[in-house]
Amino acid sequence: MTKNIITICWSLLCVLGTIYAQTDNRFKRLTSETGLHLQTTLDRRFTANAVAHLGFQTRTGFEFGSDRRFNRIELAFSVNFSKVKGITKYANLNPTISYTHLRKLEQSNFWLGGQLDQGSLLILPASTDFENNPISYTLWLSVGVAARWQRQLQLKQQRVNVAINASLPFLGYVVRPAHAHPYPENYLVDGIFDFERTNLGRYLITSGRIRPLNQFTQTKIKTIAGVPFGKKGHEIGASYQWELLWGGGRKKVWHAQQQLSVFLQINF
Secondary structure, three states: OHHHHHHHHHHHHHHHHOOOOOOOOOEEEEEEEEEEEEEEEEEOOOOOOOEEEEEEEEEEEEEEEOOOEEEEEEEEEEEEEEEEOOOEEEEEEEEEEEEEEEEEOOOOOEEEEEEEEEEEEEEEEOOOOOOOOOOEEEEEEEEEEEEEEEEEEEEOOEEEEEEEEEEEEEEEEEEOOOOOOOOOHHHOOOOOOOOOOOOHHHHHHOOOEEEEOOOEEEEEEEEEEEEEEOOOOEEEEEEEEEEEEEEOOOOOEEEEEEEEEEEEEEEO
């Protein structure tokens, strides 16, 4: 059932992304972003205290479409090292990949569509005080709604392109065991577990659960301001993105990010 839902959602997004009107102006562009972020993390597996810390993030995106259709494939990665006073240090890794498809509303600056998002949040204690090779991991594959507002402003003699993007998942397939070691619950059943970790990957992927919005969210809001340059209208600018990852269950996780980046966009 889970595989069927994921396959249907992915197929719909792909089909929407390949339908174009013959009269639309097409575009293809590559974007690269890098910058700093401030994260606040609360993982009930390790501590009852929220921890704020600075880190580094980077995003690479490929955008294609037309005057009325917008598609973006994005790879993102953030990393930081935090410290809970008197306890231990943690390494936080957050790689994600997403696909967004939007359609423009007639006679407006608004775009609406959907997003498919796959990612993971990995929290690894650096202390040797923990046993059983501890790692807090949250893996997800979600489908949700996405929106975009964009407009070109004229500031004296300079054009500035401004956009606001937002996305909200309404359904996710989430893998998050309640304990802080590599094994999922369905791998610890008597007669299955072995120290050689045979078929551990398969048990891990199949241990997930379908989570609605009130049990899982990965909300993103992003503001972009860029200045075009060159004959092809390349763009350079800055962006601010706010993210919130929340996962329920017996051991909840709460992970918020504020990201400030500079970006370069190359048109083909």
